[in-house]
Amino acid sequence: MCQQPSTPLLNHNIVFYGAGSMAEAIVRGLINRSVVAAGNVIMLNRSSTERLAELRSRYGVLVSNDPAHKTEYLQNASVIVLAMKPKDATEALKNLGPLLTPNQLIISMIAGLSIRTMQGLLGTRQPIVRSMPNTSSSIGLGATGLAFSKEVDESNRRLGLNIFEAVGITTVIDEDRMDTLTGISGSGPAYIYYMMEAMIAAGIRGGLPLEQSTELTVQTVLGAARMVQQTGEEPAALRKKVTSPNGSTQAALEVLERGDFFETVIAAVNRCAERSREMGSILEKELMKDTY
Numbered sequence: 001m002c003q004q005p006s007t008p009l010l011n012h013n014i015v016f017y018g019a020g021s022m023a024e025a026i027v028r029g030l031i032n033r034s035v036v037a038a039g040n041v042i043m044l045n046r047s048s049t050e051r052l053a054e055l056r057s058r059y060g061v062l063v064s065n066d067p068a069h070k071t072e073y074l075q076n077a078s079v080i081v082l083a084m085k086p087k088d089a090t091e092a093l094k095n096l097g098p099l100l101t102p103n104q105l106i107i108s109m110i111a112g113l114s115i116r117t118m119q120g121l122l123g124t125r126q127p128i129v130r131s132m133p134n135t136s137s138s139i140g141l142g143a144t145g146l147a148f149s150k151e152v153d154e155s156n157r158r159l160g161l162n163i164f165e166a167v168g169i170t171t172v173i174d175e176d177r178m179d180t181l182t183g184i185s186g187s188g189p190a191y192i193y194y195m196m197e198a199m200i201a202a203g204i205r206g207g208l209p210l211e212q213s214t215e216l217t218v219q220t221v222l223g224a225a226r227m228v229q230q231t232g233e234e235p236a237a238l239r240k241k242v243t244s245p246n247g248s249t250q251a252a253l254e255v256l257e258r259g260d261f262f263e264t265v266i267a268a269v270n271r272c273a274e275r276s277r278e279m280g281s282i283l284e285k286e287l288m289k290d291t292y
């Protein structure tokens, strides 16, 4: 599964601080696409030795949950990717700040957490790349939004872009738009999976075996996405081509309309963005609590 790079694109020590599903998605992409040598990737977790052993055997990366080793790895890293849950970020950043030197690049993928709050918690004006990837990064089909703190120079900007370009497409946005982007591409895969779950269930209820219903659903979603990408046509135009007047598709779409499908999806994206902002405010309040 893990191919060793002959000439990796990036020659930096990259520490993933938090070794959960999103960190693994990025690491898998980086290693399998030979962007960085496995020996230059370090994955740190709070406790689970089993999880770390699994990551080491899958990707050949270095791993640790030992506090002394963790400190050493963090101090020697060129890039530290923050990949813990928002609830664990305050404590981790406060402990991390005093270990850092000014040229170490921080890349955060923590939903909601602003650059300003991160710099406050670290207590340093560290160069920070705020990112919002998604789990499809693990197969090179990620969509990542990036915003940069003003301390990020051109080479660190390039480095941040290289990491995420290796695992999909990237787009640079104003930090203010990161919550909306989270609602579209960060959390978006979950909405599509939910739709797929419903389609598979409908197939089964209609008498198709699970395997067939799944295969047909997967290919339909894949084909629909590719059609938009390859034809350059608007989704609405492609939808119209499927929909014969008074035909079966129209009948189905009318049911979706009765369920307010379009506005429900928009409301879900908006609620996701709002929740991202709420999570950011909670972290900001924790910072303020300490400041005053």
Ligand SMILES: NC(=O)C1=CN([C@@H]2O[C@H](COP(=O)(O)OP(=O)(O)OC[C@H]3O[C@@H](n4cnc5c(N)ncnc54)[C@H](O)[C@@H]3O)[C@@H](O)[C@H]2O)C=CC1
Residues within 6 Å of the ligand: 017, 018, 019, 020, 021, 022, 023, 044, 045, 046, 047, 082, 083, 084, 085, 086, 088, 091, 092, 109, 110, 111, 132, 133, 134, 135, 186, 187
């Ligand atoms: N899962 C997703 O689709 C996406 C997640 N994110 C963000 O990525 C971050 C991680 O999410 P997941 O990977 O889904 O979570 P996860 O729960 O799978 O992984 C988080 C890991 O961080 C570790 N951790 C927590 N505190 C730590 C500490 N002080 N030192 C070392 N390790 C520590 C935990 O043990 C856990 O293994 C979150 O902040 C989330 O907002 C961003 C984009 C997409």
Ligand SMILES: O=C(O)[C@@H]1CCC=N1
Residues within 6 Å of the ligand: 111, 182, 186, 187
């Ligand atoms: O659910 C979450 O909070 C994270 C952020 C984007 C995807 N998962």
